[in-house]
Amino acid sequence: MTATTRSGRTWRGRGSIALVACGALAAGGLTAAGVGMLAPRTATASSHREAPLISGQPQFDTTDVYAFVSPDHPDTTTLVANWLPFQEPAGGPNFYTFAGDARYDIHVDSDGDAQDDLLYRFTFKDHRKNENTFLYNTGAVESLADPDLNFTQTYDLELLRLQHGKTVSRHPLAKGLPVAPSNVGKASMPDYQALRDESVQKVAGGLKAFAGQADDPFFLDLRVFDLLYGGDLSEVGDDTLKGYNVNTIALQVPNSYIRESAEQPVVGIYATTERKNAYGDWTRVSRLGMPLVNEVVNPVKDKDRFNASSPENDGDFLKNVTEPELPKLIEGIYKIKAPAEPRDDLVSVFLTGVKDLNQPPAVKASEMLRLNTSIKPVAEPKRLGVLDGDNAGFPNGRRLSDDVLDIALQVVEGELVGSKNDLGDAVDANDKKFGTTFPYVALPTAGSDVRAAEAATKANTTGLTGGMSSITASWDDDTVMLASAGAGAATVLLVGFGTAWLRSRRRTEHRSWLG
Numbered sequence: 230m231t232a233t234t235r236s237g238r239t240w241r242g243r244g245s246i247a248l249v250a251c252g253a254l255a256a257g258g259l260t261a262a263g264v265g266m267l268a269p270r271t272a273t274a275s276s277h278r279e280a281p282l283i284s285g286q287p288q289f290d291t292t293d294v295y296a297f298v299s300p301d302h303p304d305t306t307t308l309v310a311n312w313l314p315f316q317e318p319a320g321g322p323n324f325y326t327f328a329g330d331a332r333y334d335i336h337v338d339s340d341g342d343a344q345d346d347l348l349y350r351f352t353f354k355d356h357r358k359n360e361n362t363f364l365y366n367t368g369a370v371e372s373l374a375d376p377d378l379n380f381t382q383t384y385d386l387e388l389l390r391l392q393h394g395k396t397v398s399r400h401p402l403a404k405g406l407p408v409a410p411s412n413v414g415k416a417s418m419p420d421y422q423a424l425r426d427e428s429v430q431k432v433a434g435g436l437k438a439f440a441g442q443a444d445d446p447f448f449l450d451l452r453v454f455d456l457l458y459g460g461d462l463s464e465v466g467d468d469t470l471k472g473y474n475v476n477t478i479a480l481q482v483p484n485s486y487i488r489e490s491a492e493q494p495v496v497g498i499y500a501t502t503e504r505k506n507a508y509g510d511w512t513r514v515s516r517l518g519m520p521l522v523n524e525v526v527n528p529v530k531d532k533d534r535f536n537a538s539s540p541e542n543d544g545d546f547l548k549n550v551t552e553p554e555l556p557k558l559i560e561g562i563y564k565i566k567a568p569a570e571p572r573d574d575l576v577s578v579f580l581t582g583v584k585d586l587n588q589p590p591a592v593k594a595s596e597m598l599r600l601n602t603s604i605k606p607v608a609e610p611k612r613l614g615v616l617d618g619d620n621a622g623f624p625n626g627r628r629l630s631d632d633v634l635d636i637a638l639q640v641v642e643g644e645l646v647g648s649k650n651d652l653g654d655a656v657d658a659n660d661k662k663f664g665t666t667f668p669y670v671a672l673p674t675a676g677s678d679v680r681a682a683e684a685a686t687k688a689n690t691t692g693l694t695g696g697m698s699s700i701t702a703s704w705d706d707d708t709v710m711l712a713s714a715g716a717g718a719a720t721v722l723l724v725g726f727g728t729a730w731l732r733s734r735r736r737t738e739h740r741s742w743l744g
Contacts, residue, residue, distance in 0.1 A: 286504075286514065286515075287312075287313045287314060287315075288312065288313050288326070288327065288328040288331065289312070289328060289331055289502040289504055289514050289515050290312060290313065290314060290502075290515055291310060291311070291312055291500050291501070291502055291515045291516065291517040292311040292312060292313075292314045292445070292447070292475055292517070293309075293310070293311045293446070293447050293475075293517070293520060294308075294309070294310045294311075294335075294498060294499060294500045294517050294518055294520075294598060294627070295307075295308070295309040295310075295446070295598075295626075295627045295628065295629055296308050296309075296496075296498040296598045296600045296626040296627060297600065297606070297621070297626045297627065297628040297629075298484070298600070298602055298604065298605065298606050298621065298626075299481055299606070299667065300606040300665070301665065301666055301667075302481070302667075303605050303606055304483060304484055304485075305435075305481050305482060305483050305484060306481070306482055306483075306484055306487060306496070306600065306602055307479065307480070307481045307482075307667060307668070307669065308335050308349075308479065308480045308481075308482065308498060309446075309477060309478070309479045309629070309668065309669070309670065310333070310335055310477070310478050310479075310500035310517075311443070311445070311446075311475040311476065311477050311478075312327070312333065312475065312476045312477075312478075312502065313325055313327075313475060313476045314445070314473070314475055315470075315473050316411075316442070316445075316473055316474040316475060316476075316673075317473070318411075318412065318472065318473075318474055318673065318674045318675060318676045318678065319414070319676035319677075320676075321365055321411075321413065321676065322363050322364060322365055323365075324365050324380075324410070324411035324413065325411050325442060325474070325476060326353075326355065326380075326382055326411075326476075327351075327353040327382060327384070327408065327440065327476055328353065328504070329353055329354060329355055330504060330505045331352075331353070331502055331503065331504050331505075332350055332351075332352055332502070332503040332511060333350070333351040333352070333353075333478055333500070333502055334348055334349065334350050334351075334500065334501045334502070334503065335348070335349045335351075335478070335480060335498070335499075335500050336348050336497075336498065336499050336500065336501065336597075337349075337487045337496055337497070337498060338496065338497035338498075338540070338595075338597065339487060339488055339489040339493075339496055339497075340489045340493065340589060341495065341497065341582075341588075341589030341590065341591060341592035341593065342541075342591070342592075342593050343497075343540040343541040343543070343593040343594075343595035344391070344393065344394050344540075344541055345391045345394070346390070346391060346392075347388065347389070347390060347391070347486075347487060348388070348389040348391060348396075349386065349387075349388055349389075349402075349480055349482075350386070350387045350388075350389060351384050351385070351386055351440060351478050352384060352385050352387075353382050353383070353384045353408065353440075354382065354383050354384070354385075355380070355381075355382055356380070356381045356382065356383065357379060357380050357381075358376065358378075358379050358380075359379050362379065364379055365378075365379060365380050365410075365411070365413055365417075366378050366379055366380075366410075366413060366417050366418075367379050368417075369416065369417060369418070369419055370410070370413075370417060370418050370424070371419075371420070371423070372423070372424070372427060373407045373409075373410075373424060373427050373428060378410060380410070381407070381408065381410065382407075382408035382440075383405045383406060383407055383408060384405075384406050384408060384440050385401070385403065385404045385405070385406075386401075386402040386403045386404075386406065386432065386438055387399060387400065387401050387402060388400040388402055394539075394541070402432050402433060402434070402436065402438075403430065403432050403433070403438065406430045406438060406440070407427065407428050407430070408428065408440045408441050409424055409425055409427075409428035409439070409440070409441020409442060410424065410441070410442070411442050411474075411673070411676075412442060412474070412672070412673040412674065412675040412676065413675070413676050414675050414676035414677030414678075415675055415677045415678070416677065417676075418675070421672055421673075421675065422672060425441070425672060428440070428441050429667060429668065434483075434486070435483050436480065436481060436482055436483075437479075437480070437481040437667050437668075438479070438480055438481075439477065439478070439479040439480075439667065439668040440476075440477070440478050440479075441476070441477060442474050442475070442476055442477070442673040443474065443475060443476075443477040443668075443670035443671060443672070443673050444473075444474055444475075444659070444660075444661045444670065444671035444672060444673050444674060445470045445473045445474060445475045446475075446629045446659055446663065446670055446671065447470055447520075447633075447659075448468050448470060448471075448632075448634075448656050448657075448658060448659045448660065449468065449469065449470070449634040449654055449656050450466060450467050450468065450469055450654040450655065450656050451469035466654070466655035466656060467656070468656045468659075468660050471660040472660070472674050473674070474673040474674055477668065477670050479667065479668035479669075479670065481667050481668075484602040487602070488602050489589075491603070493589060493590065494601055494602045494603040495582060495587050495588065495589040495599055495600065495601050495602070496599070496600055496602060497518070497540070497589075497595070497597040497598065497599050498518065498597055498598045498599075498600060498626075499516065499517060499518030499540065499596070499597040499598065500516070500517055500518070501513055501515060501516045501517075502514055502515040502516075512537070513536070513537050513538075513539075514536060514537065515536050516535065516536050516537075516538065516539075518540075518596050518597035518598050519578075519579050519596055519597065519598055519624075520627070520633045520637065531546060531549065540595030540596060540597055541593070541595065543580065543594060543595040543596050544594065546596075547576075547580075547594065550572065550575050550576055550579055550580060551570060551571035551572050551573065551575070551576060552570050552571065552572070553572060553575065553641065555641055556568060556641060556642060556643075565642075567643075568642070568643035568646050568648055569646075574640070574643075574645040574646050575640065575641065576594060577645075578624050578640055578645070579596060579624075580594040580595060580596060581594050581599075582599035582624075583615070583624065583625075586601060586615065586620060586625055587599040587600060587601040587624070587625045587626070598626055598627055599624075599625070599626070600625060600626030601620075601625055601626075604620055604621050604625060605621065606621050607619055607621050610622055610628055610630050610631075612630060612631060612632040612635075612657055612658065613631075613632060613635060613636055613639075614628075614631050614632075614636055615636075616636055616639060616640075616644065623636055624636070629659070629663045629669055629670065630658065630659070630663060632653070632656075632657055632658075634653070634654055634656075635652070635653035635654065635657075638652045638653065638654075639651070639652055639653075659671065
């Protein structure tokens with residue numbers, strides 16, 4: 230098989246492992262490619278359904294965590310965490326909510342000892358104006374206080390300070406902040422940007438907070454399962470998460486609040502979800518810091534235990550990092566020699582931070598994002614981050630635009646120990662542009678904008694009959710609402726797969742930090 234790169238060079242043999250390996254890396258269990266044409270695609274990505282127990286509790290499933298120095302306010306750090314993956318935008322009438330019996334926490338380790346110093350806690354409450362209707366909204370919604378928005382959520386924000394793993398003080402930061410609703414569709418929410426803007430709240434102490442629906446910022450190709458086991462390796466470059474939404478929590482905090490000092494500016498960040506059990510006790514059910522660790526580094530027997538654990542106990546999982554399974558799978562199938570073990574290079578990336586970049590002194594190995602808050606944002610971020618000489622990017626924290634799949638794949642295959650490679654999945658950016666101001670995540674796809682319209686367009690261009698008519702202004706409001714709901718139901722039946730090309734990349738820039 231041969232494919233052509235953007236520069237016109239041909240690509241053979243070894244490069245074909247890019248598709249297989251990147252898919253295996255992101256898919257963690259390799260679950261999802263065989264999906265029929267009459268249902269939304271299901272897949273596994275980053276922490277999207279990464280462990281057996283949490284996959285059945287999507288409201289509690291942490292999908293991704295991001296931490297980066299704010300590009301427009303470099304004296305602050307922005308923390309973003311996502312939950313409830315694979316939201317079909319038209320999936321009403323019960324749209325996507327945060328759980329009322331959960332505690333959504335963002336943890337900060339300011340000194341590298343693998344124990345929390347700060348914890349920002351979000352808890353949510355449901356509100357419904359009219360119990361005698363099934364509708365999420367009963368008319369066009371123009372503001373978060375609009376009486377036509379039948380279902381709403383609010384949240385409380387609390388800061389906990391800890392020492393040696395114990396809470397020493399609690400500080401209520403805000404109560405009853407509004408949650409941005411699910412984007413039902415253009416008929417129901419004609420100006421969703423206004424609803425997003427209204428949901429961004431200033432919090433005492435120079436903080437900003439946001440909670441609500443957003444476009445899933447993770448981008449990658451997950452068509453891998455059949456391909457790994459003998460397919461023709463022809464499908465790559467399709468962003469599997471395109472068109473899906475997530476529930477997002479975001480917080481912008483002054484750097485001085487979260488770091489130990491200006492002399493020790495590296496912080497560790499991770500997110501967890503706790504759920505109240507039948508006895509009224511809180512139990513941790515989800516945990517995520519670095520992407521891809523619990524997906525493909527940890528085997529199935531450890532996944533649920535990892536989700537319930539804390540960073541100070543990550544020594545229990547060290548062997549999974551130093552003796553990873555993925556390179557051995559690749560070597561066994563494609564005869565590409567796995568890097569020598571133990572993989573201390575992976576320990577630095579996933580557990581301690583990279584020396585002289587984002588490794589705190591006297592660090593205790595533990596899985597979390599590590600961000601050096603003293604490194605300023607760059608005007609033009611490079612998607613490969615530190616691998617391409619951009620020290621403001623992954624694995625120094627994680628920006629929304631960082632191509633963590635390609636970065637992690639190249640590192641796992643030995644980039645830091647002399648096995649230079651340009652492996653990737655040919656999905657280099659999100660399908661939607663990110664914002665330039667807090668909370669930076671893209672607006673969620675609307676229920677009226679889902680893949681049904683794309684499928685109809687493709688059908689028409691290939692000579693097939695049928696299609697969907699647009700809603701016209703001459704219809705009355707009730708007709709528009711019913712038509713929008715009908716279009717949402719039809720969308721579930723009109724999802725297909727795309728195919729693209731294989732390619733490899735070559736980077737010529739000197740990467741001095743690698744040595």
